[in-house]
Amino acid sequence: MTLAPSELILNEDGSIYHLHLLPEHIAETIITVGDPDRVETVTKHFDTIEFSTQKREFKTQTGSYKGKRLSVISTGIGTDNIDIVLNELDALVNIDFETRSIKKDLKTLNIIRLGTSGSIQQDIPVDSVLISKKALGFDALLHFYENESHRDRAFENAFVKHANWSLEKSKPYCILANQDLFNHFKEDNIYSGITATNIGFYGPQGRKLRLNTQDPQMNKRLESFSYSGESITNLEMETSGIYGLSLLLGHRALSINAILANRTKETFSSQPSKIVEDMIVWALDRIALL
Ligand SMILES: O=P(O)(O)O[C@H]1O[C@H](CO)[C@@H](O)[C@H]1O
Numbered sequence: 001m002t003l004a005p006s007e008l009i010l011n012e013d014g015s016i017y018h019l020h021l022l023p024e025h026i027a028e029t030i031i032t033v034g035d036p037d038r039v040e041t042v043t044k045h046f047d048t049i050e051f052s053t054q055k056r057e058f059k060t061q062t063g064s065y066k067g068k069r070l071s072v073i074s075t076g077i078g079t080d081n082i083d084i085v086l087n088e089l090d091a092l093v094n095i096d097f098e099t100r101s102i103k104k105d106l107k108t109l110n111i112i113r114l115g116t117s118g119s120i121q122q123d124i125p126v127d128s129v130l131i132s133k134k135a136l137g138f139d140a141l142l143h144f145y146e147n148e149s150h151r152d153r154a155f156e157n158a159f160v161k162h163a164n165w166s167l168e169k170s171k172p173y174c175i176l177a178n179q180d181l182f183n184h185f186k187e188d189n190i191y192s193g194i195t196a197t198n199i200g201f202y203g204p205q206g207r208k209l210r211l212n213t214q215d216p217q218m219n220k221r222l223e224s225f226s227y228s229g230e231s232i233t234n235l236e237m238e239t240s241g242i243y244g245l246s247l248l249l250g251h252r253a254l255s256i257n258a259i260l261a262n263r264t265k266e267t268f269s270s271q272p273s274k275i276v277e278d279m280i281v282w283a284l285d286r287i288a289l290l
């Protein structure tokens with residue numbers, strides 16, 4: 001099947017539409033960060049940088065860390081951007097841009113998010129690091145793809161019942177991290193849990209400045225939900241989309257987040273850049289061993 005110019009969009013220089021990348025520009029292990037400024041916070045640790053570009057919020061640098069070729073790419077905020085980043089990264093490795101056809105032999109990328117997040121559990125403090133074993137998506141992204149075989153419907157239904165989830169919101173979807181990557185990064189001083197991803201930072205994460213939220217008890221209900229001994233630990237805005245699209249496309253994904261806020265204790269890190277830097281240094285050494 002040939003993909004039409006309106007579906008697979010290439011720029012005049014042959015690069016993919018939003019990311020502005022050619023296939024040779026990316027490594028097989030990719031670190032995603034939300035903030036474009038965080039790309040260099042990661043790559044300043046690299047031995048060499050071979051390539052840099054930026055279009056809109058999507059900044060990419062590829063180089064080498066301890067001999068391993070890595071790309072770092074910023075996604076901006078939200079799962080709407082994750083739809084663009086994951087589909088275009090996959091196209092770069094699994095679609096032949098000359099023939100506009102899907103390759104026979106598909107590649108699997110390692111996709112590791114180094115993000116920031118807010119904890120909703122008392123005992124997960126600010127300035128800790130958490131890896132996400134599962135994601136619960138309150139965004140609707142995955143519902144636009146054929147996804148049935150990858151979701152944990154029993155978990156989703158138990159959550160909807162427990163939280164008295166409004167039918168006017170999207171049905172939450174539950175997706176697993178790549179368990180090999182999860183085990184590779186898991187260690188005693190790193191927290192792990194279920195990350196809830198939502199479509200906003202304020203109302204959708206239960207924050208009230210001037211506007212009332214639809215359910216003032218939402219975060220309490222998230223905090224008290226437990227399923228097979230596991231709890232929802234933190235809130236952010238990308239992990240469910242990364243896990244969902246990675247599973248559907250055949251890539252391996254893990255989300256690692258620096259905890260900047262504790263929503264239950266109403267605290268925020270006094271040194272957010274330090275914990276982000278510490279997380280990056282720790283994660284890079286683990287990534288180099290993949
Ligand atoms: O720091 P990043 O990776 O952007 O992640 C978190 O920070 C942003 C909100 O401040 C959202 O993107 C959220 O997921």
Ligand SMILES: O=c1cc[nH]c(=O)[nH]1
Nearest residue numbers: 116117118236237261
């Ligand atoms: O509370 C927080 C902190 C960082 N990022 C989020 O999305 N939420």
